[in-house]
Amino acid sequence: MRWLLIGIIVASTTAGEVLQAAGMRRHGEIRDFRPGAIGRALAVLARNRVVIAAVAAMAVSFFAYLGLLAIADLSFAVPATAITYVLETVLAKYVLKEHVNWLRWAGASLVICGVVLVSL
Amino acid sequence: MTHDHARLRLKTWIFAVVVVFTNVFGNFFLKRGMPPELATPLAYITVLFHPWVALGLLLLIVWLMMRMALLSWADLSYVVPVTAVGYVLVAVVGKVLLNEQITMKRWAGIGLIVAGVSLVSGGSAPQTAHPRPKTAGPGE
Numbered sequence: 001m002r003w004l005l006i007g008i009i010v011a012s013t014t015a016g017e018v019l020q021a022a023g024m025r026r027h028g029e030i031r032d033f034r035p036g037a038i039g040r041a042l043a044v045l046a047r048n049r050v051v052i053a054a055v056a057a058m059a060v061s062f063f064a065y066l067g068l069l070a071i072a073d074l075s076f077a078v079p080a081t082a083i084t085y086v087l088e089t090v091l092a093k094y095v096l097k098e099h100v101n102w103l104r105w106a107g108a109s110l111v112i113c114g115v116v117l118v119s120l
Numbered sequence: 121m122t123h124d125h126a127r128l129r130l131k132t133w134i135f136a137v138v139v140v141f142t143n144v145f146g147n148f149f150l151k152r153g154m155p156p157e158l159a160t161p162l163a164y165i166t167v168l169f170h171p172w173v174a175l176g177l178l179l180l181i182v183w184l185m186m187r188m189a190l191l192s193w194a195d196l197s198y199v200v201p202v203t204a205v206g207y208v209l210v211a212v213v214g215k216v217l218l219n220e221q222i223t224m225k226r227w228a229g230i231g232l233i234v235a236g237v238s239l240v241s242g243g244s245a246p247q248t249a250h251p252r253p254k255t256a257g258p259g260e
Binding site: 017018020021023024025027028029030045051055058062063066067069070071078085088089091092093096097098099100103104106107108109110111113114115116117118119120 | 150151154155156157158164167180184187188189191192193195196197198199200201204207208211225226228229230231232233234235236237238239240248
């Protein structure tokens with residue numbers, strides 16, 4: 001049961017965050033932070049299909065995470081979901097076409113090792 | 121160009137700090153209000169109206185919106201490792217607020233996370249130079 005939940009969390013978090021980045025990239029940089037402008041940006045984003053799919057995936061991930069927290073220790077849940085860092089960095093390079101230089105690879109690898117150590 | 125670069129870097133730092141804090145305290149309050157088990161599908165819904173869980177959820181909604189704003193200009197391969205500094209903050213919050221013990225293994229992990237975060241945030245601009253539209257049109 002817990003491994004099924006972790007599979008759901010990893011898949012939906014990775015999909016949600018990559019879609020979030022893709023959707024926001026399509027939207028362009030948010031520069032105006034007055035309330036009216038934020039409202040208009042939200043209205044535009046609410047019609048952006050990629051952003052809608054991203055929020056749906058994050059919602060699946062949230063409820064699966066609630067379920068996992070109820071049956072498993074936090075110290076098991078956190079390192080098991082750190083695999084999303086690897087998947088997201090790889091997808092950032094190949095799907096989002098970001099320039100992932102060696103500093104980012106090295107940094108992401110250090111962070112993953114650190115997260116596992118902190119949570120053990 | 122350098123002015124624009126400095127402006128983006130400052131904006132990125134401000135948003136990254138808010139993203140980290142709303143996530144850490146959102147999860148903290150969520151955990152605080154969680155019952156030992158969620159037995160029925162209905163329990164997943166009713167638990168959201170528990171005061172601590174509701175406060176955590178509110179912070180996580182702010183987190184989601186700030187993170188989306190941050191991703192509108194910063195790379196995912198930059199945002200993901202940099203916001204992982206939250207793991208360090210959780211350990212510090214645990215030590216200061218809850219008197220938890222921080223073991224050697226945990227300090228080592230904190231050191232690795234800090235090293236990774238500074239490599240990514242100090243070593244590269246937050247943004248890959250992409251040709252992309254400056255403003256979003258309707259129906260985007």
